[in-house]
Amino acid sequence: MRRVFKKILIFVIVICTLWYAAELKGINLNKIGLALNEKYKLLNLNNTSRKKELVLVNIEHGLSKDYKPEGLTTPNISFATGVNQEEKYVAGIIAKPIEELVHAAKQDGIILLGNSGYRSYKSQNDVYTSRIKSEGKKLADAYVAKPGFSEHQTGLCIDLTNKSSNFVKGTKEADWLAENCYKFGFIIRYPYGKQDITSIEYEPWHIRYVGKEAAKYIYDNKITLEEYLAQSKK
Ligand SMILES: [Zn+2]
Known part of the structure; x- marks a missing residue:
């Protein structure tokens, strides 16, 4: 047993x-x-076969010191006073779309001015170090990307402003841009409430070219470029 x-x-x-x-x-x-x-x-x-306009630059994905966009060109738009020549440049691929956007805004009675397009690695380094000096490292890190990690080095984005240089949510220019930029292939790259994903505070003035298809999808679904790339496996 x-x-x-x-x-x-x-x-x-x-x-x-x-x-x-x-x-x-x-x-x-x-x-x-x-x-x-x-x-x-x-x-x-980090998919390298992705369309050029879908390149991701953020706090984790940087560009080399020598990266320069193709076909840098000054778009035929008005710029705010004091904008230097380098910052008037944009990548060739976005020159026409930005001209069309600014023109369409004008048709609606909205005056948009170019404020900052392309920034070389060296310029970003200058901006970053001067912001640290004037506002301290914490604020500089919240608003200014470290050299190599600024989307402005891609030439695919541009900061716009209005005549009063007060481009904030609620102004007719910022509201127009938020509602219409996707039609021209641009997105508000750092939307309100998405800082945890983009690592950048809300910037209503910074638009990024991603092409019309991606821009519409991102606008319709209220998502960021990071979320779009992760979702669409592009
Ligand atoms: Zn910007």
Whole structure:
């Protein structure tokens, strides 16, 4: 009788051990799966075969010191006073779309002025270091990207302003831009309430060219470029 009991006990222990091992393996596999997903997401964000206008530059994804956009050109729009020549440049691909956007705004009685387009690595370095001097590192980090990590180095974005240089939410210029820029292939790159994703405070003046298809999708779904790239696997 004892022998039978012993056999049953061993049997139960073996079954329990096997079950536990299987469970453990399952958990590990799940963890590996998650890790792969995370890795895939990151690889996805760095996809080099992606369309040029969908390049991602943010706090985690930088450009080399020597990166210069193709076909830098000054678009035929009005600029705010004091804008230097370098910042009047934009990548060739966005010159026409920005001209069309500014023209369409004018048709609606909205005057938009160019304020800052392309910024070289060196210029960004100058802006960043001078902001640290004037406002301290905390505020500089919240509003100014470190050199190599500014979207302005791509030439695919531009800061716009209005005649009073007061381009904030609620002004007719900022509201027009937020509602219409997607029609020309641009997005508000740092929307309100998305700082946790973009790592940049809300900037109603900074528009980024991504092409009409992506811009419409991003506008319709109220998402950021980061979320779009992660979702669309582009
Ligand atoms: Zn900007």
